[in-house]
Amino acid sequence: xxxxxxxxxxxxxxxxxxxxxxxxxxxSASQSFFWYRQDCRKExxxxxxxxxxxxxxxxxxxxxxxxxxxISLLIRDSKLSDSATYLxxxxxxxxxxxxxxxxxxxxxxxx
Amino acid sequence: xxxxxxxxxxxxxxVGSPLSLECTVEGTxxxxxxxxxxxxxxxxxxxxxxxxxxxxxxxxxQNLSASRPQDRxxxxxxxxxxxxxxxxxxxxxxxxxxxxxxxxxxxxxxT
Numbered sequence: 543x544x545x546x547x548x549x550x551x552x553x554x555x556x557x558x559x560x561x562x563x564x565x566x567x568x569x570s571a572s573q574s575f576f577w578y579r580q581d582c583r584k585e586x587x588x589x590x591x592x593x594x595x596x597x598x599x600x601x602x603x604x605x606x607x608x609x610x611x612x613i614s615l616l617i618r619d620s621k622l623s624d625s626a627t628y629l630x631x632x633x634x635x636x637x638x639x640x641x642x643x644x645x646x647x648x649x650x651x652x653x
Numbered sequence: 654x655x656x657x658x659x660x661x662x663x664x665x666x667x668v669g670s671p672l673s674l675e676c677t678v679e680g681t682x683x684x685x686x687x688x689x690x691x692x693x694x695x696x697x698x699x700x701x702x703x704x705x706x707x708x709x710x711x712x713x714x715q716n717l718s719a720s721r722p723q724d725r726x727x728x729x730x731x732x733x734x735x736x737x738x739x740x741x742x743x744x745x746x747x748x749x750x751x752x753x754x755x756x757x758x759x760x761x762x763x764t
Contacts, residue, residue, distance in 0.1 A: 586697070591750065591752065645695060
């Protein structure tokens with residue numbers, strides 16, 4: 543079983559619509575969670591951290607469910623510029639700050 | 654503000670040739686540094702991490718090596734490249750809250 547699993551997609555989303563997707567993690571000791579965005583042939587960029595109580599950053603909402611060991615990302619009012627691969631990232635909990643990356647969920651926003 | 658540089662941006666090398674990729678960080682001191690590889694269509698694989706000068710930890714046995722000769726310099730090397738070494742190589746530094754920030758990457762093609 544992979545440590546971080548994501549639906550690869552693609553999620554084809556009409557412009558203006560809402561899209562949501564999840565990520566599951568296997569290590570119950572994971573302490574920190576993030577969503578990164580990666581554009582084609584570019585480096586990953588931090589989109590947002592995921593807090594236990596859930597958090598929102600503009601059109602993006604992240605949720606954490608520790609009991610079921612998954613995190614989610616919801617994008618409202620999708621823009622064409624939201625087209626990217628979204629990487630789910632968790633920490634295994636060690637002191638070296640290593641991160642475990644999912645393979646990503648591709649989102650394609652269409653006009 | 655902190656910035657991270659990588660060079661070269663792209664590289665085409667024949668099988669059996671040596672490799673040296675360089676990463677430098679500005680605006681921070683004694684950062685944790687990381688080398689990742691992303692194969693085409695795959696997730697990020699952690700190769701090496703370093704918590705200080707001369708301190709290198711390897712995550713995956715392979716024909717690559719890493720060195721940290723200076724506080725803000727991290728080098729990835731190989732004596733003889735294999736076809737399987739092709740990929741997108743990313744250097745990252747750790748932020749205050751365990752998140753990581755990536756350089757622009759080096760796209761390596763081994764022919």
